Amino acid sequence: MSVRVGVISFPGSNCEHDVLEGLSSLGADAEIIWHADRSLKGADAVIIPGGFAHGDYLRCGAIARFSPIMESVTQFAMAGGPVLGICNGFQVLTEAGLLPGALMRNSGLRFLCENATLEVVNDSSILTSMNQAGDQIRLPINHGEGNYTCDAETLARIEDQGQVVLRYMDNPNGSVARIAGVSNEMGNVVGLMPHPERAFDLLFGSADGRSLFASVLGAAEHFSVSKRDSADSVGRS
Amino acid sequence: MNFAVTIDVRGVEGIADPEGRTIERALGSLGFSGASTVRVGKVITFDLEADDRSSAESTVREMCDRLLANPVIERYEITVSTSS
Amino acid sequence: MNFAVTIDVRGVEGIADPEGRTIERALGSLGFSGASTVRVGKVITFDLEADDRSSAESTVREMCDRLLANPVIERYEITVSTSS
Amino acid sequence: MTILDISTEIANDARHVPLGLLDDEYGTILEMLGRVPSDVELAMYSVMWSEHCSYKSSRVHLGRLPTKAAHVLVGPGENAGVIDAGDNVAVALRIESHNHPSYIEPFQGAATGVGGILRDIFTMGARPIALMDPLFIGPLDDPHSRYILDGVVRGVGGYGNSVGVPTVGGQITFDPCYRGNPLVNVFCLGVLPVDRLVLGQASGVGNLCVLLGSRTGRDGIGGVSVLASAGFNDAEGETKRPSVQVGDPYEEKRLIEACLELLDAQLVVGIQDLGGAGLACATSETAARAGLGMDVDVQAVLRREPNMSAVEVMTSESQERMLAIIEPQSRDAVLEICKRWEIEASVIATVTGVDEEGVGHLRIVDGPNGAVLADVPAKSLADEAPLYHRPLAEPLDHRARLADRSVDGLTSPDYGEDLLAMVLDPAWIYSQYDHQLFVNTILGPGEADATLLRLAGPGVFTNGKALAMSADANPAWCAIDPRLGTAASVAESALNVCAVGATPKALVNCLNFGNPTHPEVMWQLSESIDGMAEACSALSIPVVGGNVSLYNESQGNDIDPTPTVAVIGLMDSIVRRPPARAWQSGDAIVLVGKRSSNVAGSRWAREVHGARNGALDPLDLVEHRQLCELISDLVRAEAADVVAPELVSGVHTIADGGIAVALAECSIAAQVGCVVDGLTDHRELFAESVSRVLLATARPDELIARCTQAGVLATVIGTAQGSRVVVSELLDVSLDALTSSFSDHIGRALGEVTSR
Numbered sequence A: 001m002s003v004r005v006g007v008i009s010f011p012g013s014n015c016e017h018d019v020l021e022g023l024s025s026l027g028a029d030a031e032i033i034w035h036a037d038r039s040l041k042g043a044d045a046v047i048i049p050g051g052f053a054h055g056d057y058l059r060c061g062a063i064a065r066f067s068p069i070m071e072s073v074t075q076f077a078m079a080g081g082p083v084l085g086i087c088n089g090f091q092v093l094t095e096a097g098l099l100p101g102a103l104m105r106n107s108g109l110r111f112l113c114e115n116a117t118l119e120v121v122n123d124s125s126i127l128t129s130m131n132q133a134g135d136q137i138r139l140p141i142n143h144g145e146g147n148y149t150c151d152a153e154t155l156a157r158i159e160d161q162g163q164v165v166l167r168y169m170d171n172p173n174g175s176v177a178r179i180a181g182v183s184n185e186m187g188n189v190v191g192l193m194p195h196p197e198r199a200f201d202l203l204f205g206s207a208d209g210r211s212l213f214a215s216v217l218g219a220a221e222h223f224s225v226s227k228r229d230s231a232d233s234v235g236r237s
Numbered sequence B, C: 001m002n003f004a005v006t007i008d009v010r011g012v013e014g015i016a017d018p019e020g021r022t023i024e025r026a027l028g029s030l031g032f033s034g035a036s037t038v039r040v041g042k043v044i045t046f047d048l049e050a051d052d053r054s055s056a057e058s059t060v061r062e063m064c065d066r067l068l069a070n071p072v073i074e075r076y077e078i079t080v081s082t083s084s
Numbered sequence D: 001m002t003i004l005d006i007s008t009e010i011a012n013d014a015r016h017v018p019l020g021l022l023d024d025e026y027g028t029i030l031e032m033l034g035r036v037p038s039d040v041e042l043a044m045y046s047v048m049w050s051e052h053c054s055y056k057s058s059r060v061h062l063g064r065l066p067t068k069a070a071h072v073l074v075g076p077g078e079n080a081g082v083i084d085a086g087d088n089v090a091v092a093l094r095i096e097s098h099n100h101p102s103y104i105e106p107f108q109g110a111a112t113g114v115g116g117i118l119r120d121i122f123t124m125g126a127r128p129i130a131l132m133d134p135l136f137i138g139p140l141d142d143p144h145s146r147y148i149l150d151g152v153v154r155g156v157g158g159y160g161n162s163v164g165v166p167t168v169g170g171q172i173t174f175d176p177c178y179r180g181n182p183l184v185n186v187f188c189l190g191v192l193p194v195d196r197l198v199l200g201q202a203s204g205v206g207n208l209c210v211l212l213g214s215r216t217g218r219d220g221i222g223g224v225s226v227l228a229s230a231g232f233n234d235a236e237g238e239t240k241r242p243s244v245q246v247g248d249p250y251e252e253k254r255l256i257e258a259c260l261e262l263l264d265a266q267l268v269v270g271i272q273d274l275g276g277a278g279l280a281c282a283t284s285e286t287a288a289r290a291g292l293g294m295d296v297d298v299q300a301v302l303r304r305e306p307n308m309s310a311v312e313v314m315t316s317e318s319q320e321r322m323l324a325i326i327e328p329q330s331r332d333a334v335l336e337i338c339k340r341w342e343i344e345a346s347v348i349a350t351v352t353g354v355d356e357e358g359v360g361h362l363r364i365v366d367g368p369n370g371a372v373l374a375d376v377p378a379k380s381l382a383d384e385a386p387l388y389h390r391p392l393a394e395p396l397d398h399r400a401r402l403a404d405r406s407v408d409g410l411t412s413p414d415y416g417e418d419l420l421a422m423v424l425d426p427a428w429i430y431s432q433y434d435h436q437l438f439v440n441t442i443l444g445p446g447e448a449d450a451t452l453l454r455l456a457g458p459g460v461f462t463n464g465k466a467l468a469m470s471a472d473a474n475p476a477w478c479a480i481d482p483r484l485g486t487a488a489s490v491a492e493s494a495l496n497v498c499a500v501g502a503t504p505k506a507l508v509n510c511l512n513f514g515n516p517t518h519p520e521v522m523w524q525l526s527e528s529i530d531g532m533a534e535a536c537s538a539l540s541i542p543v544v545g546g547n548v549s550l551y552n553e554s555q556g557n558d559i560d561p562t563p564t565v566a567v568i569g570l571m572d573s574i575v576r577r578p579p580a581r582a583w584q585s586g587d588a589i590v591l592v593g594k595r596s597s598n599v600a601g602s603r604w605a606r607e608v609h610g611a612r613n614g615a616l617d618p619l620d621l622v623e624h625r626q627l628c629e630l631i632s633d634l635v636r637a638e639a640a641d642v643v644a645p646e647l648v649s650g651v652h653t654i655a656d657g658g659i660a661v662a663l664a665e666c667s668i669a670a671q672v673g674c675v676v677d678g679l680t681d682h683r684e685l686f687a688e689s690v691s692r693v694l695l696a697t698a699r700p701d702e703l704i705a706r707c708t709q710a711g712v713l714a715t716v717i718g719t720a721q722g723s724r725v726v727v728s729e730l731l732d733v734s735l736d737a738l739t740s741s742f743s744d745h746i747g748r749a750l751g752e753v754t755s756r
């Protein structure tokens, strides 16, 4: 049975179709969900794609996090549902407080669209379960504000608890500790600046994004089974 | 009553300000010496209808806490004055 | 002498401010009513070594004209005070 | 009817002159109307009859361009050209300039240039999927030119990235002639299901016109003409001064989605973007195209600022606005879709019929039953601007300069140094642009001679087709010989498209020239159009759209003629990335095409020696076409067949910088150097004759046989190997030095001070 993935779209989002196409090519049943809706329509995983929600005005992700759908996303995350934020989606998740830290302007003060080499740091996250720690992968980056930052205490904590998921090999945007992706404490919410959906086929340069999405689908499957089990047990009791 | 609101949003102490650094360098190479610790912030202004100053101030504070500033990286300062 | 310089940079009158408008809409949908003509500007602060206040002021004005503000779309306001 | 004394009225020039209308033009208006025009009428004529909107100086020449082919669905004249790409998919394309606004305010000028061209594309019903930005800027050692480059690149990226349309290519030229007048050209391409194609027509008497998008403010009023401060009295002068247009990509993004949704729901009869001349243009053009009239209520236009006059409302160039013509019963459904996308919309006009003489009138009224502020034939604004047959003159020294062969004797002490100074990586520019969105980009900027995209977009799919595009201009060639230079630019662009395996299908052009009242400039324009027509006919590439930008001059100096062309091509099926700008160690390097030792018009002659004379190599378009077809076939075979062993492992066309730069770029891309011993002298190293390609192959005998069979000359000139670029007796530089000169060229300069 294929899992259902909800791809959230805000006014100004622009990578939702690309994410959808990637998910579909892996056999997932994926659907775009409009930010003004409240229901996740039974999704087993949620992806917040890249783009410029609300024009990136004020701060990236600052306005989007108040969209009606975000309440449902927060509840879903609290319940252990897998949530992935890509690029602008990562910014939304930090603004919403679902992930630690914040993303600031690239240290070079310029928008950067290029390929980056990344190191998989934690291979047990919902994003990286099909990789090995230490793997090097190639993914495109495309952002003006991907400079990850957090205070020293938070940094020590997330390093300690294995919440750093991906690191840049060279640090194109000045992120603290070369961080490219982080997870929450529970490990079910992950945000990353690079774009796995742009690396699905060698025709476009890299296919390293496939295993990342496949990992998310695995987590979705797992979550969907546990959801059904607990629903069953609730029903029986 | 109508109030004129000004909110100064700046980076918290200790966080790098690459834009400020770049401006500092550019000033230097344009031949301006003597400028140091350049920092760049944001200023948001608007008119606000409110019953009185203290309710205006508390509304603005709430706007900042919820939306206008991100406490992880920013701090803010509010000025509320009666509009002329 | 050391001066504390603050430069407020805003869009000229009549120019569109899409960011301000978007923030205004966002405040409205968060349930904050009563805010209007939201505009977003920039504030630049730094320390400046200068002989006296008037030379500090004229230096800052020149910095603005040459680098810090864009006269085609922005106007600026300078505050120079003796550092504490 | 009052008796009109036309000559007295013209002599009283307080009204038309400040609006940029000539006495004769004003006379024509008086005669046409048989009365003195109102303020609103006069303001509308001044913007609609401006050079920008009416093409009054260039139109008599543009008719010579070939525009027809079986696959052309829409040719020049509409907002964009449209071609049939098969699989029920069409492609819309157009290119425009935003030169003067980018000089005044580089960031906003470039940003609004992008915004404007996008609207031209989605107004056809197409989803924009690609932008390209040919730029022409003063030299990098000039602080002001650095400031302009920085602002323009931030502006293109700031708008394009945010609106969600990738910028997948472009071109950059630095030359002193652009110091006081940079050129910012922007190309856009969109895809659509063929049956979503719509035109900018206000058909159907009784239909409503809805203005969608941003509110109308005092932005860029008279931007297309020269509306001076006349009409504003002094007290109001400060607040009423027209301001620079500010782009809002977020508004445009929602506007794109809303308009495409309206079209998909079949709620729209016609649609038109608002560009230069604002509402005056959009209302008169849509009415004129339908042969009908329109009643416009200025009060119904939503405004950003209080106290705007009707003249200001009708001529404002506020960005991110569209005019949709709908049937009255669709009104609620239309407004509902706008609301969902948070787009403001208001019904501002009604389509009206024709009078007893069959003339449709554009009437501007002040409120539903208010005063009539204007009442003129819609066609008179849109189609009946004067046409000028401006005098042409070949420059007096032109023949002598062609005959001057002093370039043949130029030499340099160190050709390696020359090469190091010439290599330049535009990655500094395109890495600031999202060039991958929609995951279509197979060969992106910097990877090959043309950009190669999968032909697809959200909701639009084909059967594995690919789309190639290349934007090219060579002002150095055109300065020497505008006719041959333009033909060669077209030839280069077509060859670039073939070099990624595609077949050229259509061309759009942006003709950037100087002051049309200079007879030499009109001669350049006319020659250039003839050159373009010759090349396009010979290569069977229809011209489906264009744009003319005149008055590009500063301090009385005209820019070099700069006809930018963008050629697009199609490939039927793609399975793997075709070979591009690279090679493998051990490959033979084959020069395909006629050999040349003519450095006239070359970058080397111009940049290293300041030499601008001599005649270009003649262009044999029949041979060029053979070369194009051969290269396209060879590369397409590589892209189509996964199992066949590679015959071609690298391709690079030879253009500016000649063989020298082509060798350097392949070496840098592959990080494998080369040893070349098949060139006669330094002239052959730097010559820029256009019909030539470098191929890299592991099986040179087989490749040369293929070329010979096709009637194309091919010679092995060297081998890819090692970590140096070596050309016997001429140069020997390390790959490392070359790579760092290449990569740092722009970044190093931009690290320096920029200054307004």
Ligand SMILES: Nc1ncnc2c1ncn2[C@@H]1O[C@H](COP(=O)(O)OP(=O)(O)O)[C@@H](O)[C@H]1O
Pocket: D132, D133, D134, D135, D167, D168, D169, D170, D171, D172, D426, D427, D429, D430, D444, D445, D446, D447, D448, D449, D450, D451, D496, D655, D656
């Ligand atoms: N202004 C620009 N914006 C985006 N891409 C650019 C720009 N200028 C150049 N490029 C890209 O850089 C590459 C090299 O450009 P150019 O040197 O003009 O190529 P060539 O000489 O092979 O035609 C091309 O892929 C081109 O699309």
Ligand SMILES: [Mg+2]
Pocket: D171, D472, D655, D656
């Ligand atoms: Mg080129």
